[in-house]
Amino acid sequence: MDLNFTVATKRDIYRRQLEKELAELVDPKTNRLKSEISEYVACPLCGEDDEHTELFVVKGYPHVRCKKCGLVFVNPQVKEEKLHELYENSKANDLWLDVLMSSTESKARYELYERYFEELEKNTAHRTLMDVGCSIGDLLVVAKRRSWRAQGFDLSKKAVDFARNTRGLNVHLGKLEDFGFKANSLPVITLTGVLEHLNRPREILYRIRNLLSADGVILVQVPNLQSLHNMVLHEKSTSFDGRNHLIFFNPTTLRKMLSSAGYEVKYIRTYQAVTHLVCRYLQYYDPYQGGADFSFLPAKVRSWLEDGTKHNQLIQWLEEMDMGRCIMAIAAKQKNREAKT
Numbered sequence: 001m002d003l004n005f006t007v008a009t010k011r012d013i014y015r016r017q018l019e020k021e022l023a024e025l026v027d028p029k030t031n032r033l034k035s036e037i038s039e040y041v042a043c044p045l046c047g048e049d050d051e052h053t054e055l056f057v058v059k060g061y062p063h064v065r066c067k068k069c070g071l072v073f074v075n076p077q078v079k080e081e082k083l084h085e086l087y088e089n090s091k092a093n094d095l096w097l098d099v100l101m102s103s104t105e106s107k108a109r110y111e112l113y114e115r116y117f118e119e120l121e122k123n124t125a126h127r128t129l130m131d132v133g134c135s136i137g138d139l140l141v142v143a144k145r146r147s148w149r150a151q152g153f154d155l156s157k158k159a160v161d162f163a164r165n166t167r168g169l170n171v172h173l174g175k176l177e178d179f180g181f182k183a184n185s186l187p188v189i190t191l192t193g194v195l196e197h198l199n200r201p202r203e204i205l206y207r208i209r210n211l212l213s214a215d216g217v218i219l220v221q222v223p224n225l226q227s228l229h230n231m232v233l234h235e236k237s238t239s240f241d242g243r244n245h246l247i248f249f250n251p252t253t254l255r256k257m258l259s260s261a262g263y264e265v266k267y268i269r270t271y272q273a274v275t276h277l278v279c280r281y282l283q284y285y286d287p288y289q290g291g292a293d294f295s296f297l298p299a300k301v302r303s304w305l306e307d308g309t310k311h312n313q314l315i316q317w318l319e320e321m322d323m324g325r326c327i328m329a330i331a332a333k334q335k336n337r338e339a340k341t
């Protein structure tokens with residue numbers, strides 16, 4: 001991880017704008033989301049509508065855990081129609097594209113996606129994919145390098161223009177229902193960084209299942225609720241922003257979600273453990289205002305972290321213990337079974 005990852009990728013500029021936009025939706029009297037734009041929802045995984053434990057509140061957005069199934073989600077959350085309007089007009093979301101376009105960020109993503117494809121290619125013989133919510137097309141770049149036929153679509157004009165004009169990718173502007181895909185026609189569908197943004201993720205999983213060919217697979221990536229840094233930083237982690245990220249899975253709840261939408265999980269694990277944020281926090285620093293710094297850690301811990309071989313070993317252990325930054329799952333259509341509705 002680059003020493004000044006936050007600044008090198010312009011995450012600091014994006015964060016400031018996002019915080020401004022989030023504050024505009026909060027009622028200063030109650031310090032909670034304004035009631036006219038918010039709604040209470042039942043658990044998006046098991047439907048439990050009452051037994052939710054509040055874990056913490058981030059800038060007016062309560063994050064709760066379902067007592068029945070363990071899913072963590074924002075509740076109340078911004079109403080779906082308001083969310084669409086906010087996405088269309090959000091300067092922060094445009095600035096996020098600048099984060100994605102920085103070369104430091106792309107390099108990290110390419111490395112990650114190469115690892116995804118190694119697993120994907122073991123789980124399907126097809127080499128044609130559709131990337132849902134492809135953004136600037138990082139996954140499509142890696143797919144092309146590996147000789148896949150790949151196309152994608154996204155709602156952001158800025159992202160689509162960049163993917164198409166600068167990178168020469170086969171990318172379209174719009175949403176799933178705009179393209180008239182035929183049922184049972186697509187062999188591989190990928191969704192990275194999509195499900196956590198949706199009020200009702202199971203609905204898109206149903207629709208995608210319907211488009212998949214009989215031997216088709218999906219690849220899904222979401223942030224990991226139980227990553228090392230999320231479990232240590234809680235509401236200080238930028239994963240929890242209230243408006244953009246509405247649902248937080250761990251490998252167990254993601255597996256349940258996929259299975260209840262009619263998929264059979266073939267592969268699931270966590271990737272990219274992050275240590276520098278936790279190390280900063282353990283030294284009483286703001287986790288995000290600066291790069292990796294081990295100066296005030298106990299000397300023995302410091303010497304361990306500064307040894308590249310040991311640090312790499314630590315990252316690998318954390319990924320294996322399901323504490324990586326994100327979860328990637330590959331799932332096939334369950335045979336002989338219709339998805340629950």
Ligand SMILES: [Zn+2]
Pocket residue numbers: 043044045046047048066067068069070071
């Ligand atoms: Zn639940």
